[in-house]
Amino acid sequence: MRIAVLTGGTSAERDVALASGLQVAHALRERTHTVSVVDLAAGFVPPEHEAALLPGGVGREPPPLERLRELERGMLGSGLGEVPAIRDADVVFLALHGGRGEDGSLQAVLDILGVPYTGSGHLASALAMDKDLAKRVLRDHGIAGAPWLMAPATAEQVAAAVGFPCVVKPSKQGSSVGMTLVRRGPELGPAVVLAAQYDDEVMIEGFIAGPEYTVGVLGEDALPVVEIRPKHELFDYECKYTPGMAEEIAPAPIPAELAARLQDAGLRAHRALKLGGYSRIDFRVDGAGAILVLEANTLPGLTANSLIPKAARAAGIAFPVLCETICRLALGARGTKG
Numbered sequence: 001m002r003i004a005v006l007t008g009g010t011s012a013e014r015d016v017a018l019a020s021g022l023q024v025a026h027a028l029r030e031r032t033h034t035v036s037v038v039d040l041a042a043g044f045v046p047p048e049h050e051a052a053l054l055p056g057g058v059g060r061e062p063p064p065l066e067r068l069r070e071l072e073r074g075m076l077g078s079g080l081g082e083v084p085a086i087r088d089a090d091v092v093f094l095a096l097h098g099g100r101g102e103d104g105s106l107q108a109v110l111d112i113l114g115v116p117y118t119g120s121g122h123l124a125s126a127l128a129m130d131k132d133l134a135k136r137v138l139r140d141h142g143i144a145g146a147p148w149l150m151a152p153a154t155a156e157q158v159a160a161a162v163g164f165p166c167v168v169k170p171s172k173q174g175s176s177v178g179m180t181l182v183r184r185g186p187e188l189g190p191a192v193v194l195a196a197q198y199d200d201e202v203m204i205e206g207f208i209a210g211p212e213y214t215v216g217v218l219g220e221d222a223l224p225v226v227e228i229r230p231k232h233e234l235f236d237y238e239c240k241y242t243p244g245m246a247e248e249i250a251p252a253p254i255p256a257e258l259a260a261r262l263q264d265a266g267l268r269a270h271r272a273l274k275l276g277g278y279s280r281i282d283f284r285v286d287g288a289g290a291i292l293v294l295e296a297n298t299l300p301g302l303t304a305n306s307l308i309p310k311a312a313r314a315a316g317i318a319f320p321v322l323c324e325t326i327c328r329l330a331l332g333a334r335g336t337k338g
Contacts, residue, residue: 001033003327004089006106006117008039008053010071011099012062012177012198018054020302021095025050027320028093028327036085040101041071044085062177065197080106081113091327092117094299098173102299103129118330120298124274128296131171131203134273138293141272143265145293146206151192155185158204165207167234168192170199181207181234208284208292213252215266216300216308217279218322219329222263223311227252248307250314258285265291277329280308 005028007021008014021037028035037045037053045053080086092110094117100106104126110117120128128134135145149161150171158166168191169179178198180191188204195202212235216223228235229247252259266281273279273296280300284292300308302323312322 001090001327002036002088003028003033003091003093004036004038004083004085005093005095006038006040006086006101007095008041009096009099009101010041010068011097011101012065012068012173013097013099014041014063014068014071015054015058016301017095017097017101019058020097020306021093022050022053023303023319024093024095024323027323030320031324033324033327036089038083038085040096040106044083080109081115086113086115089115091115091330093323093327093330094118095302097299097301098177103172116330116333118277118326120274120276120279124276125298128273128275128279128298129172130201131169131295132201134296135293137272138269138296141268143269143272143293144290146208148203148205151196151202151204153188153204155188158188159185162204162206167205167207168195169203169205170195171201171203172199176235179234208286208294210284210286212282212284212294213254213262214280214282214307214311215262216311217266217270217275217281218308218312218317218325219278222266223308224251224314225254225259225262226250226307226311226314227254228307248310250307250310258289261291265293269293269296276333278308278326 005021005025007017009017025035025037037050039045086092092115096102102125104122107122107125111122132150135148138145147162165181165183167179168182178195180194182188182191192202212228214226214228227249231245235246262283265283269281270279275298280297282294284294286292302309309319309322
């Protein structure tokens with residue numbers, strides 16, 4: 001296959017996207033495919049320049065907002081069709097996270113261009129990225145989550161509807177960017193201000209005390225459950241991307257009955273949001289044993305050490321085969337995305 005790995009971009013998750021994209025490109029080349037790398041913020045990247053995209057790896061914090069705004073001016077956008085690597089590809093592998101790479105905007109452009117791409121269609125991508133709307137859909141399908149409300153809200157309103165502690169986060173962002181665990185009313189305002197730097201809508205969600213799990217979906221199947229044990233109380237950006245800051249166990253050392261329930265919930269969430277190809281659904285289990293959904297990820301991380309690759313390895317699927325399978329799922333779904 002001729003595969004264009006579209007990565008980078010201008011979201012706060014740019015570095016994570018680059019880490020995914022570079023490893024996906026390497027893995028697909030191992031499978032003897034012809035692979036080109038395209039940075040959504042800068043265009044085609046010659047193979048000899050790929051290593052310079054992320055020389056220091058993913059840092060402890062997202063890139064500075066000023067740097068992202070600077071990159072925004074060079075964003076390819078609708079000019080993607082003029083990039084030969086994109087125009088001539090059999091499939092575009094979306095190694096993007098957050099922002100317009102994951103919110104359905106880019107997917108709509110690719111639909112207009114008639115270029116097959118990995119992951120979910122534009123409508124499902126937009127729905128899953130908007131945490132408020134996604135929680136409403138999942139609730140209507142019997143998939144429970146923590147109570148929530150949207151800012152602005154007073155500390156008194158939060159105490160009554162959600163309770164403290166609570167989690168404040170951008171409604172349309174990933175990788176825990178801009179997220180704060182708020183324990184008391186006076187901490188609410190600064191947490192909302194921080195989250196609002198990354199999105200114009202801010203969610204205030206009840207904190208669920210209990211172990212965290214994630215379920216990857218590949219095609220029509222749920223992968224083995226992964227248990228996440230971060231060093232911090234929340235699985236934040238630092239814990240996700242700093243070696244040694246989280247233990248991720250695949251398969252999760254839990255009873256088979258709980259694993260089956262989590263996998264069922266993951267599949268039901270994937271279908272309720274009309275996701276396609278692959279996804280990752282995050283959960284916590286509270287003290288009463290109830291499974292509560294945190295969020296759905298339409299383009300989850302795909303470095304060799306990310307959660308879905310770990311789950312796939314537990315199922316006997318090597319990383320290069322996983323990446324190739326995602327491409328074949330995209331080609332099989334051509335014409336059905338939406």
